[in-house]
Amino acid sequence: MAKRKGRGPTPKAEDRHWHAKRQRARAAKNARRTGTPTLGPGGREKLAEARRAAEAAVRGRPAGARRTDGEAPELVVGRNPVLEALRAGVPGSALYVTSGTDERVRESIQLAADRGIPLLETAKPELDRLTDGAVHQGIALQVRPYRYAHPDDLLKGAAPLIVAVDGITDPRNLGAIVRSAAAFGASGVVVPERRAAGVTAGTWKASAGTLTAVPVARATNLARQLKAYQQAGCFVAGLDARGAVTVADLEVADGPFVLVVGSEGKGLGRLVAETCDLLATIPMPGRAESLNAGVAAGIALYEVARRRGA
Missing domain, CATH: 3.40.1280.10 (SPOUT methyltransferase, trefoil knot domain)
Incomplete structure (x- = not known):
């Protein structure tokens, strides 16, 4: 009977592609390459909340039962529309970006960062889903719902x-x-x-x-x-x-x-x-x-x- 070979020493966390530590390191590397900052503390929860709001904007209804004003966030898509909206001071709650290689995208990222708008690196299929298949050119701005006065x-x-x-x-x-x-x-x-x-x-x-x-x-x-x-x-x-x-x-x-x-x-x-x-x-x-x-x-x-x- 042949002797079975051992699997060897357990690989380090950063060497296991599925490990959370490896994924965070990869995200940080991509962020440095594209110029898009990674999510900070509580970022995953904020990302999930922002995505739920974006999906609600596509469906045309609010995200969550807490909203009482009947307004859903709006998504502005496309490099020129997003850049123009940020230059005009349109209040945003999240900026979705698939890459930061285009000059207009880089300027949008900078404007959003200056105003404290969360920057969320998103894969193209995910952004396709969030924008309901619109031609987004790799970028979308989620506009904060307006609070109407009485x-x-x-x-x-x-x-x-x-x-x-x-x-x-x-x-x-x-x-x-x-x-x-x-x-x-x-x-x-x-x-x-x-x-x-x-x-x-x-x-x-x-x-x-x-x-x-x-x-x-x-x-x-x-x-x-x-x-x-x-x-x-x-x-x-x-x-x-x-x-x-x-x-x-x-x-x-x-x-x-x-x-x-x-x-x-x-x-x-x-x-x-x-x-x-x-x-x-x-x-x-x-x-x-x-x-x-x-x-x-x-x-x-x-x-x-x-x-x-x-």
């Missing part, structure tokens, strides 16, 4: 100035309106909860960072919320081509005031228009039939601010 929180000061939007479905238009609201001292912006644009990465970019200073609130029913503002002592004026006065003649704008902006083309909804105390128009001697909602809001807010002595 509409009553905008009633600050002796003479609050509130901007309400009706029928705005383009997040970039909403961002432009927020930017004008910030420029002319508005207390905040109110948007309908349904069938309207919310705060997305596009809104953040269009607002040029002013979303950090101007709160956005959501109203379940905009017409009902306008009535609540009226009961609180606010005068409500809507922008409409059928307006009886021009925005330059809004003498009531020097007190508690709500300006309602409708969408381009459709304007204000019937119930919202009927709720307004009056309708105001922007004179247009040129050939344009209507103005972009963001432009119209900027013109009207300028006149309101001038009236208020801002």
